[in-house]
Amino acid sequence: MNFGGLSERDSVFESSQFVVISLPYDETASYQKGTVDGPKAIIEASAQVELFDEELESETYKLGIHTYPAFDISGKPEAMIEKTLNVYRKLMKTDKVLVGLGGEHSVSYGPIKAYHEKFPNLSVLQFDAHADLRDGYEGEKFSHAAVMRRVCELCPVTQIGIRNYSKEEYPLIFGKNNISTFLWHKTQPLEKYHDVILNTLSDVVYVTIDTDGFDPAILPATGTPEPGGLSWKDATGLLKEVALHKKIVGFDIVELMPLENNKVSDFTCAKLAYRLMGYSALSLGAL
Numbered sequence: 001m002n003f004g005g006l007s008e009r010d011s012v013f014e015s016s017q018f019v020v021i022s023l024p025y026d027e028t029a030s031y032q033k034g035t036v037d038g039p040k041a042i043i044e045a046s047a048q049v050e051l052f053d054e055e056l057e058s059e060t061y062k063l064g065i066h067t068y069p070a071f072d073i074s075g076k077p078e079a080m081i082e083k084t085l086n087v088y089r090k091l092m093k094t095d096k097v098l099v100g101l102g103g104e105h106s107v108s109y110g111p112i113k114a115y116h117e118k119f120p121n122l123s124v125l126q127f128d129a130h131a132d133l134r135d136g137y138e139g140e141k142f143s144h145a146a147v148m149r150r151v152c153e154l155c156p157v158t159q160i161g162i163r164n165y166s167k168e169e170y171p172l173i174f175g176k177n178n179i180s181t182f183l184w185h186k187t188q189p190l191e192k193y194h195d196v197i198l199n200t201l202s203d204v205v206y207v208t209i210d211t212d213g214f215d216p217a218i219l220p221a222t223g224t225p226e227p228g229g230l231s232w233k234d235a236t237g238l239l240k241e242v243a244l245h246k247k248i249v250g251f252d253i254v255e256l257m258p259l260e261n262n263k264v265s266d267f268t269c270a271k272l273a274y275r276l277m278g279y280s281a282l283s284l285g286a287l
Contacts, residue, residue, distance in 0.1 A: 001043055001044065001047070001067070002043075002065070002066075002067045003020040003043050003046045003065050003067045003099075003273075004046050004047065004049060004051060004061055004065055004274065005046070005047030006061060006065055006067075010061055010062070010064060010065065011064065011065055011066050011067060012064065012066065013066045015064045016063070016064030016065055016066035016096065017063040017064050017065075017096055017097060017281065017286060018063065018064065018065045018066065018096065018097050018098075018099055018277050018280075019065075019066045019067075019068050019091055019094075019096050019097070019098050019099065020043070020065060020066070020067045020068060020099045020101060020273075021068045021087065021088075021091075021098060021099065021100050021101065021111075022039035022040070022043070022068070022070055022101050022103075023039060023073060023084065023100050023101060023102045023103040023107040023252070023254075024036045024037065024038070024039050024040070024070075024073070024102075024103055025073050025074070025080055025102065025103040025104055025106065025107050026103065026104045026223075027074070027075070027076065027077060027080065027104075027106075033223075033257075034223065034257035034258065035102060035103055035104045035223050035254070035255055035256060035257045036103065037257075037258050038101065038102055038103055038254070038255070038256035038257065038258060038269075039101040039102065039103060041256060041258035041263075041266040041269075042101050042253070042256060042266060042269045042270050042273065043067065043101070043270075044266070045263060045266035045267045045269070045270040046270035046273065046274065048267060048270070049267070049270050049271050049274050051274075053274065053275065053278050055236070055240075055275070055278075056275075056278045056279075056282065056287065058278060058287055060274060060277050060278040060281060060287065061274075063277075063281055063286055063287070065277065066096075068087075068091075071083070071087060073107070077106055077140060077141075077142035077143070078142060080106070080107065080110070081106075081109055081110045081113075081142060082110075083110075084107065084110030084111065085110045085113060085114055088110060088111050088114035088115075089114050089117070092114055092115070092117075092118050097248075097249065097250055097251075097277070097280050097281075097284075098111065098250045099250070099251060099252070099253075099273060099276075099277065100250075100251070100252030100253070100254070101252070101253055101254075101269075101273070102252060102253065102254030102255060102256070103254055103255075104144040104223065104254060104255060105128075105132060105144040105147045105208075105210050105254045105255055106142055106143060106144045106147050107252070107254060108147055108151070108208045108252050108254060109142060109147050109150050109151060111206075111250065111252055112124060112151050112154065112155075112206055112208070113154060115206050115249060115250050116154045116155050119204045119249060121202045121203065121204055122155050122202065122204050122205070122206055122249075123155060123156045123157070123158065123200075123201045123202040123204070123205055123206075124148075124151055124155060124156070124157045124158070124205070124206050124207075124208060125158050125160065125201060125205055125206070125207045125208070125242065126148060126157055126158065126159045126160065126207075126208050126209075126210070127160050127161050127207075127208070127209040127210060127213035127214075127230065127235060128148075128159060128160070128161055128162060128208075128209075128210040128212065128213045129161060129162065129163055129164055129184075129210065129212040129213055129224070129225075129226035129228075129229060130145070130162070130164050130165065130210070130212065130224065130226070131148065131159060131162050131164075131165040131166075131169045131172070131173060131181065132144065132145055132146065132147050132148040132149065132210075133146070133148050133149045133152070133165070133168075133169040133172045133173065133179070134146045134149060134166060134168055134169060135149055135168070144255075148179075149172075152172075152177065152178040152179050153178075155178070156178045156179070156180070156200070156201075156202065157178060157179050157180070158179075158180045158181075158182070158197060158200045158201055159173075159179065159180065159181040159182060160182050160187075160190075160197065160213065160230070160238065161182075161184045161213040161214075161229055161230045161234075162181055162182070162183050162184060163183065163184040163185060163226055163227075163228050163229065164226050180197075180200035182196075182197060184228055184229060184230070185228065189234075190230070190234045190237070190238060191234075191237055191238075194237075194238060194241045197238065198241060198242065198245055198246070201242065201246055202246075203246055203247060204246070204247050204249055205242060205246045205247065205248050205249065206248075206249060206250050206251060207239065207242075207248060207250075207251035207252075207276065208251065208252050208254065209235075209251070209252065209253045209254070209272070209276075210222075210254055210255045211253065211254070211255045211256050211265065211269060212224050212225055212226055212229070212255055213229060213230050213235075214229050214230050214231075214232075214235065214268075215228060215229035215230060215231060216229065218231065218232060218264075218268065219264075219265045219268050219269075220259065220262065220264075220265055221256055221257050221258055221259045221262065221264075221265030221266065222255050222256065222257055222265070223255055223257045224255070232268075235272070236272075236275060239275075239276060239279050240279055240282075242279070242283070243279035243280065243282045243283040244282070244283070246283060247283050247284055248276070248279060248280040248283045248284075249280070249284075250280075251276055251280065253269050253272060253273055253276075256269050
């Protein structure tokens, strides 16, 4: 199935600006399994997203959205990262915007590494409830709980919505390092902090969105839900500001754990992916 339920005409690889890549993986999930089914759920829900974006007053799909064929990334994290890196490195040569759908947060490392290889001045904007800055977790250096520790070894990271971190992570969050953390309870309302947040980002930005960054009242289907969190307005308001002042060259949405009898989270992620495609196009002068 194609993202958005698009026809072949609107999803041909050669003419598409966006490539949607499924990254179904939950090998290091430590609380609940099920994020492996996230990409499929998002793509299925995307067929119900209105293709006319009411905020941007445009039809982003006309820029072309190709859904990349599924590929196997099962196995240990290092093997998963290598497989993902190979695909991303190949696709990066095409200058398309790559949209990763997870899967647990560990899947973000490969895409970010590939983007950093192409854009040495890359910065990463992370939406998340958790800092993910442990040096390892349950014996795994590339755990979902350590992914941003690995990323900040590559490039600067700006964290939004954080409201849960360990004692081990405390010095990194509040020390002088490659990380700018905006704690959820200290940044209300978020729009008051837009300028400060923008100043932490370079001109070229990769966005990684962990669904647990949102308030579970509006997005409950996530593997490690945390009370409090971002609203739809918080997230889209900041992302639009980033699009107006920076270049959003790629992004991912991870940690959706689909619920059998509640599809609101699936649809929210699908609409967020489509809206973020629009913001990326706006930032790159294509919209």
